[in-house]
Amino acid sequence: MLSACPVALRAGARRVIRRLPVRSRAVAVPPALRRARPFSSSASRRTDLSTRGMIVQTLSSVGSKREVQQYLSLFTSVSSQRFAVIKVGGAILTDYLEELCSSLAFLYTVGLYPVIVHGAGPQLNNLLEQAGVEPQFEEGIRVTDAKTLRVARDLFLQENLKLVNKLEEKGVHAQPLTTGMFRAEYLNKDKWGLVGKITAVNKQPIESAINNGYLPILTSMAETEDGQILNVNADVAAAELARALEPLKVVYLSEKGGLFDAAGQKISAINLDQEYDHLMSQEWVRYGTRLKIKEIKELLDTLPRATSVAIIHPGDLQKELFTDSGAGTLIRRGNKLLSATSLSEFKDLDALKSALIRDREGPDAEATVDKYLEFLGQNKFKAYYDEPMNALAIVLPESNGPETLTTLTITRSGWLTNVADNIFTTLRKEHPKLVWTVREDDENLGWFFDKAEGSLTRNGSVLFWYGIEDSQEVSKLMKDFSENSRATLRNSNLESRLYPAAKTAPRFAAQQARGFSTLARRPVLPEFSIKRASSRTYVTQTNPNPPVGKRNASNSQPARVALIGARGFTGQELIRLLDAHPNMDLCHVSSRELAGTKLEGYTKREVIYENLSPEDVRDMERRGEIDCWVMALPNGVCKPFVEAVYEGRKASSHKSVIVDLSADYRFDSAWTYGLPELVPRSNIIQATEIANPGCYATAAQLGIAPLVEHLGGMPHVFGVSGYSGAGTKPSPKNDVSLLTDNIMPYSLTGHIHEREVSTQLGAQVAFIPHVAVWFRGIHHTISIPLNKTMTSRDIRQIYQDRYAGEKLVKVVGEAPLVKNISGKHGVEIGGFEVDKAGRRVVVCATIDNLLKGAATQCLQNMNLALGYAEYEGIPVM
Structure with a gap:
């Protein structure tokens, strides 16, 4: 039997299976978590066991209790000042002060003391x-004269005090450290004026405060030997602070929440030793992204591994620090991977x-391993490992079928350096088709x-694969798995598990893994049900009486939808789409x-x-009657219904999807923002609470996003909508x-879509919305300052590359027209006219506010979250 390493840490660092028998073991709570950690002075406080336990329980909402305990153990294994350096940008202090201070209060409560520089x-x-x-x-460096420095110094003290006061309001004792922390010399006085290059960090006040x-709480101001104050970039100050303290974590807070690849997908992790050269050779790694990765590598090269x-x-x-999957982009030095195709290639057997x-x-563990090595000596395989052998993966090839991943063993040190994801990235590159199996009761099945x-899933085991698209190949895979899983359950010795499997195609080895349903929320078709959702195939086995909350997308028993608030134009469009x-x-x-009247325009059933009340919604959720709730209510109205769904979940194993069409949850970090062309689709696939973007905001974001890294100032969006955007309630605007x-x-000024667009793009955008006499459709004229000289052709190519493959985004040459987008399900972007200096471009975007601006986008999100193909039921452009 194969099994996985019992320790799992960080960004997907959970395990992939091993061919040799082992029993899963519980992770022991380390002594550091069983007692409060005292501080060294009379003013210190103790985090008592009950408080710590409550915090662990609370943090378990973002990850498992095991993950939280392991990370707490890791973070408390070093001196307090070596936990983390967190760099806070000015925009964070302006727009996300509440979220920042709440997160810091959590860390403080569990006895963790990050060093903050802003x-x-x-x-x-x-x-x-x-x-x-x-x-x-x-x-890229601010030229600082005496007047600028005077304004900057007063501002830094003001912002520092604002942060300290907000933390104190939350019960967090904070110490402002605004002078004497950084010693510096002039970076280049003739070129940049009063800008400093840090030469030393004074650690004593930091250690004393902790x-x-x-x-x-530090500011990024430095002083020369003779007392002259100098301006220093906050990123630079954070890096020098990290070099002095050598923390476990260096955190850069960002409105965007991470680095993004060419497809707009957030990069979960980068292992520099393995990936840096390849990454820097990629066409999309340019400008700010390239500089950021380069600077981080230079920093990590000077710090402990x-x-x-x-x-x-x-x-x-909290999610980034205390869960395996993380939430942003994690960058480590990692370890380079070696490979071997024979036992003789290993330096040390x-x-x-x-x-x-x-x-x-x-007692037979050693004999079992000896037999496995004997088998490897007689058969083809490929192994991947790092030099200290903290990680080892073995793949067995197939002449007629997909290859099999049979072993992955990772030490605690290996997980901490994120080798598991590193190995799997290599597997993806070298093995286009791969299968593996795990036991369905394993605690880390999510990573698979x-x-x-x-x-x-069959007989207590779960078969996983990637790269297999042909339906006949999938059917053969399932048949072989069914036969081999039964044989595995009947036999217990290594020979009957390993050698017979090695003679068949494909091989399957039983693993240990936690139970998890790929098709939660959906019933199951006879035999096996397969459904495409974006790039993921979902398969489950026959279950003629599925439990509540286990639904599968099928024509005979489709996903059950409830629409709350259906009178408006958007509700009617969504009804039409659902009917088809x-x-x-x-x-x-x-x-x-309209309670008591018949719904018109829906032909599948009467x-x-x-008039559903929140209590009705709660009871329906508790009984597992609905797979997706769509909230099509005005802003500020849907909260009681959402909370009713939450309440219903407490007494049920059922967990429906909620899609909110209002603006109520677009700024709630616990909800997933549902703009598939700009938000990682994997986030939406895994989401149960989705905030549907606004209509103006969708077109504006798609019209600006490809140029965010080229912005030379604030984009201005002049938007005009048809009067259907004002709703059905009579008003001057309709x-x-x-x-x-x-x-x-x-x-x-101050329209809510202005905040929405600025928040999602991570750049301040000015937005002036208008309404005109036509019924449906929005036109945006967007003026975008550029940070360098560019041509119209360059910019159009950037947009074409960015939206290549996006079926609902069409890049055109001329400025698009509203009458051409009305009734269509996507967005058209064009114009791309550059001024004579080449430093400003005007981009135009059009969207049907009732379709891609609302109902169509809602259906995209529903499809992804419920396990269907993204464009199912949507006529593409």
Whole structure:
């Protein structure tokens, strides 16, 4: 039998299986977690066991209790000042102060003391502009004269005090350290003026603050030997602070929440020793992304190998620190992988044997490993491992079928350096088709689902695979697995498990893994059910009486949908789309005004409007009657219904999907923002709470996103919508008589979509929305300053590359027209006219506000979250 290493840490660092028998073992709680950690002065506080236990329980909402305990154990294994350095940008202090301080309060409560260093760049720009001083930058560094420095110094003290006061409000003792922390010399006085290059860090005040129970809060201001204050970039200050303290974590808080690849997918982890050269050769690694990776490598090369860098959104700090999967981008030095195709290629066979036997149990463990090595000596295989043998993976090839991953053993040190994901990245490159099996009661099954494209459960085991698309090949795979899994259950000796399997194709080896249903929320078809969802194939076995909450997408028993608030234009469009969808059944439609009347436009069944109360919703969720709730209510109204779903889940194993069409949860970090073309689709696939973006915001983001890294200033969006965007409730903004021969602004500043677009893009955007006399459709004219000279052709190519393969985004040459997008399900982007200096471009975008701006996008999110193909039921452009 194969089994996995019992220790699993960080970004997908869970295990892939091993061919040799072992029993899963519980992870012991280390002594550091069984007692409070005292501080060294009379002013210190103790975190008592009950408080710590409550915090562990609370943190378990973002990860398993095992993960939380392991990370707490890791973080408390070093001196307090070596836990983490966190760099906080000025924009974070402005837009995410509440989220930041809540996360820091959690760390403080469990006795963890990060060192905080903050900047105030955006605030400084605003103050200088108000004072009539245009900010100047050379090579990305702010030119700082005496006036600028004076404004910056006062601002830094103000922002530092704001952060300290907010933390104190939350019961966190914080110590402002605003002077004497960084010694510096002039970087280049003639070129940049009063800008410093840090030469030394004064650690004593930091250590003193922590020893007395205070979080140290530093500004990025430095001083020369003779006392001259100098301006220092906050990123640079954080790096020098890290070099002095050598922390386990260096955290850069970012509005975007990480680094993104060419497809717009967030990069979960980068192992520099293995991936740096390849990564830097990629076309998409340019400009700010390239500089960031280069600077982080230079930093980590000077720090202990155990140190890592995380780029993370402030609201996800707990998830990044205390879960295996993380939430942002984790960057480590890692270890280079070696490979072998024969036992003779291993430098040390004893080390190989030790790696295979290190977590074996029982008196016959050594004999079992000897037989396995004998088998490897007589058969083809490929092994992957790092030099200290902290990680070992073995793949057995097949002449007629997919290859089999049979072994992955990882030490605790291996997990901490993220070798598991590193190995799997290599497996993906070298083995286009791969299968493996795990026991369904393993506690870390989630990692397998992250890595797989398909799965099948049978007789207590789960088969995973990727790269297998042909239906006949999948059917053969399932048949072979069924036969081999029965044989495995009947036999217990190594020979009957290993050698017979080695003679068949494909091989299957029983693993140990936690139970997990690939098709939770859906019933099962006879025999096996296969459903495509983006790039992932979902398979489950026959279950004629599925339990509540176990639903599968099928024509005979489609996913059950309830629509709360269906009277508006968006609700009607969604009803029309659901009526044509082959795998969704609209079971309940709630409208107070229309209760008791028949729903028109839905032909699959007769549906009568209901007036569902939050109590009704709670009880329906508790009984597992609904697979997806769509909240099509005005802003500020749906909270009681969402909380009713939460309440219903408490007394049920059922967990439905919620898609909210209002703006109520678009800024809630616990919800997934559902814009598939810009948000990683994997996030939406795994989500149960999805905030559907706004119509204006969708088109604006898609119109600006490809140029975010090229921004030379604030984009301005002039948007005009048809009056259907104002809803059905009578108002001046949908009064045709007032709109005829007229155009009317929604608001001149501060529209909620302005905040939404700025938050999601991580760049401040000005937005001026208007309404006009046509019924549906939005046109955006977007003026975008550039940070370098570019041509219209360059920019159009950037957009074409960015949206290649996106079926609902069409890049055109001329400025698109509203009448051409009306009734269509996507977005058209064009124009791309550059001014004479080449430093400003005007981009135009059009969208149907009722479709891709609302109902179509909602259906995209429903498809992904419920396990269907993303564009199922959507006529593509």
